[in-house]
Amino acid sequence: MSSVLHPVGPEDKGTYWRRRLVVVLVLVVVAALAVLGVRALTGSDDAAAQQPTKLDPSTVASGTTASPTGTPTGSPTGSPTASGTATGTATATDTASRTSGGACPAQSLSLTLTSDYSAYGPGKTVRLVLTVENTSQTTCSVEVGTAVRTFTASLDGRQVWSSADCQTQTASQVYDLEPGGRRAMPVTWSRQRSESGCPTGQPMVEPGNYTIDGSWNGVDAQPVTVALTS
Structure with a gap:
């Protein structure tokens, strides 16, 4: 020391x-x-x-898309996957349940025909809407394309116009309807007469109270009356 x-x-x-x-x-x-x-x-x-793990975009996309059978086509591979996997699985399951009903049976649907107005002034275009509603407790699909819906107008029992007379092309439109879900099918009428084959030069209809009918997939809705004034 x-x-x-x-x-x-x-x-x-x-x-x-x-x-x-x-x-x-x-x-x-x-x-x-x-x-x-x-x-x-x-x-x-x-x-x-502390760096977050990036999810593979292709994995995320497949995780949120259901195959026709309702089974997810992919699963997230990144970490962390807790929220990503839960979201993907929930979305796929929800999609599967929404499409599990197939095509809607007729007894599960109701059809309503409406007009924007009960009376139309001179030169006013008539706008009509067919609405289909799923009244069941199961999600199912409906075809609402132009090929399956028709509107007609009649005066004193004589048909003066049909939406099918001058229809040159048809389009398929299939939608899923959840319970209580609705799908609207609108059409406009210029108040011009029409005939099968759609000959040109048809005159405009005269004033009066017209009966409007609407049908979808062969099912007729309750008709409505619209007044066309001069």
Whole structure:
């Protein structure tokens, strides 16, 4: 202990103390560098752990799309997958339940025919709407394309117009209807007469109270009456 506090040797005491101070400083620097190195490694690991895992876009897309049988076509592979998997599974299951009913049977549907107005002034275009509603407790699909719906107008029992007379193209439109869901099928009538084959030059109809009929897939809706004035 005395040799540490009171160094002996040919050199003076100041030289020995300076040497000891240099050694202590070197040890302090080495220890500080070691601590910084450990912190740098630890911080890098923490930063890597905090980075969110990116989900594969193709996996997300397939996870939210149901196949015809209602089975998801893919599953998320990224981590974390808790919310992604839950969302994908829930969406696929919901889609499967919405399409599990197939085509809507006739007894599960109601059909309503309406007109925007009960009376139309001179030159006003008549707008009619057929609405189909799913009255069942099961989601099912309906075809509402132009090929399956027809509107007619009659005056005193004589048909003067049909939406099918001048229809040159038909389009298929299939939609899923949830319980209580509705789908509207609108059409406009310029008040011009029509005949089968759609001959040109047909005159406009005269004023009067017209009976409007609407049918969808062979089912007739309750007719409505509209007044056309001059």
